[in-house]
Amino acid sequence: MHLSTFRGWLVPAAAGLLLASCQGKTSSSETATTTAPTEAEPTDTASVPAPADGITPALIARHIKVLASDEYQGRRPFTAGEEKATAYLASEFKKLGLQPGPNGSYFQAVPLVEIAGTPDSTATIGGNGKSLTLKYRADYMFLTEREQPTVVIKNSPLVFAGYGVTAPEYKWDDYAGLDVKGKTVVVLINDPGNAGNDTILFKGKAMTYYGRWGYKYEEAIRHGATGLLIIHDTKPASYPWTVVQSSNGGAKLHPQTPDHGASKLAVEGWITLDAAKRLFTAAGQNYDEAYTAANKPGFHGKAFGLSISTTLHNKITLKASKNVVAVLPGTTRPKEYIIYSAHWDHLGVGKAVAGDSIYNGALDNASGCAGLLAIATGFVQANSTPGRSIVFLAVTGEEQGLLGSDYYAQHPLFPVANTVADINMDELLAFGPMRDLTITGYGQSELDDYARAAAKEQNRYVIPYQHPETGSFYRSDHFSFAKVGIPALYASGEFESRLHGKAFAEKERKDFEEKNYHQPSDQFDPKWDLRGAAQDARLLFRIGQKLASETTFPKWKEGSEFKATREKSLLGN
């Protein structure tokens, strides 16, 4: 995933602490509010006993263990790991008796281009008698979506353009009065409201789409720029430079485009905060002053008076990756669909860390795929068959920018207007049962209400995601569905451990984020406590069962940016 949530991993053996069940006790801990529960609220720690629905920690562990094994080589698209992972998922769905997709196959081909870019080991910045040499990996990560063996950037003038945002509805334009044609724009990470300042600008602490790097690249293209460099700052980014390195080094996948990427930027890049400060200094400017100015309305960008030169060498491969699709046909409304999604891909084999070069992606996202299989098991074992059809979709290329889910949304195997909802899983948690159900994008759709009802069955409360500054809503596959109007839910426990409280959960999440996220150490650990993962899978299963039994379509709420798209799409029905 794109660091939407940071779930912990290692759990102290807590089996001995498993609390007695408390059946029949009415829950009073449900706090369906928009804020986290306070200490004054009940400290009921009762676990609801798990029904025998086939969704078990052992089953989830079994699937994670296979998918995250070294044999699967980190499940990178276009590798033997892809073949193994997609074949495994398809065969497991088949074993459960699920049908293939409408094309008679358990696979949907996703045409992609792989660009294995090797930037020069240095980039030269010069002008006004000053010069500065930046080093690849230590100072910058550069890549391109142009399908050309060599992309040369020669003396491209550097311009500082604040956050690189043009947002008329916020009366904000970092490009106002700035000529960036043929130039390389340098911008701050995130958006003016949320970049660690928690101001009233934009949506404050919560990141808007303007804070996403994909948006910044697009905006720079609209202004005619040659390149865009984002200044990485760990705090507002919410992840360290090592994640930028592991996510942007080596080969990258992109959607195939008719013009072979010719209209994309020559260079999409990241530089460290330290390198940025040296750049400002070389230009006779001050980073801190520029930063302060960029956070005020009416900011005006400025040229550095320096130019950048570097070259990218690319190896280009056009190839199709695969989404895996399996269907449990509905009995009464088979042409209406509920989709469960999880990405099967991860980063593959990369730079060795502590002697290990396989990025196994056990939690990210073998666990979500295990969730798909567990939920499928639940539906198959249930006494009644769902009225609506249930679709299980394991998508490719999430780590490369939601490529598989985006391709599906643009080339749906089942009509978008007949798709009731998407329920997404990305990183089930491995530190035991939780009291909360945290919803990413809370307040967007009526799926919140379904989630609340299902949470209540497990004596859990619902809260909004507590770190909206990370832009989590835009960082996993549910966003691809939301963009085409399909109400999408992304929810899991993460705020309060049932056994060890909130501080413990926070620490586990932080530890994962800092030590294991997108690192080779995200691997299966037999000491994990997957009871919380099983609970989350069950909860999402229950939501799907409910949706499958109804005849109505859950709606986006007033004020959601996806509401209009959905209404337009439903007009076709």
Ligand SMILES: [Zn+2]
């Ligand atoms: Zn993920």
